[in-house]
Amino acid sequence: MTHFSAPAFPGENDVLTVPKASQDMLNRMAKRRSTRAIDMGGPGPSAEQLDALLKIGARVPDHGKLFPWRFIVFEGEARARFGEMLEKFARADMPDAGEERFALERRRFERAPVIIGVVSRVTVPHKIPEWEQIMSAGAVCQNLLLAADAMGFGAQWLTEWYAFDARVQRAIGLAANERVAGFIYVGTQAVPATERTRKTPDVTRWTGRA
Numbered sequence: 001m002t003h004f005s006a007p008a009f010p011g012e013n014d015v016l017t018v019p020k021a022s023q024d025m026l027n028r029m030a031k032r033r034s035t036r037a038i039d040m041g042g043p044g045p046s047a048e049q050l051d052a053l054l055k056i057g058a059r060v061p062d063h064g065k066l067f068p069w070r071f072i073v074f075e076g077e078a079r080a081r082f083g084e085m086l087e088k089f090a091r092a093d094m095p096d097a098g099e100e101r102f103a104l105e106r107r108r109f110e111r112a113p114v115i116i117g118v119v120s121r122v123t124v125p126h127k128i129p130e131w132e133q134i135m136s137a138g139a140v141c142q143n144l145l146l147a148a149d150a151m152g153f154g155a156q157w158l159t160e161w162y163a164f165d166a167r168v169q170r171a172i173g174l175a176a177n178e179r180v181a182g183f184i185y186v187g188t189q190a191v192p193a194t195e196r197t198r199k200t201p202d203v204t205r206w207t208g209r210a
């Protein structure tokens with residue numbers, strides 16, 4: 001792992017510099033590719049790196065300054081305890097699924113050293129549309145992927161069944177106005193990723209004519 005220098009975060013009311021072209025940033029974004037969780041290993045982010053990762057994740061468009069999201073970090077032994085819970089629910093729901101499936105559930109959160117749960121937290125009713133608040137949480141997930149890449153880590157944005165399970169939502173303390181936007185797996189990429197097929201973006205230009 002290369003030496004980590006904490007990014008220079010601005011203070012409140014600091015005057016920010018005008019953006020300058022960065023070919024390196026463009027090249028990295030042009031090649032951004034999720035790392036499969038099963039292709040990750042240690043080490044994961046240090047405490048200092050994780051702190052910076054979360055701060056960068058939070059630097060997203062946020063109409064109304066609602067901060068309509070929060071983080072739940074899973075690391076260390078907590079990952080195994082989370083997996084034990086998933087296995088218990090899987091055994092209750094699918095008793096005939098077999099030991100291989102139950103082992104998969106038990107090890108889900110051990111695929112990466114750190115998993116960041118991004119929780120969408122909407123305020124309704126509010127003048128800021130609910131949809132805008134939800135999209136802000138999605139932007140947080142993407143920021144985390146980009147920041148992890150910039151730190152030299154692999155990352156993957158997953159939900160999977162447990163993101164939508166009411167028992168899991170209760171266990172991780174979600175309120176009625178909250179839901180999981182994504183679980184961001186972060187770790188050291190063990191094998192190179194292969195580019196997948198991507199469609200050409202669908203682009204139209206409005207001319208003012210119906």
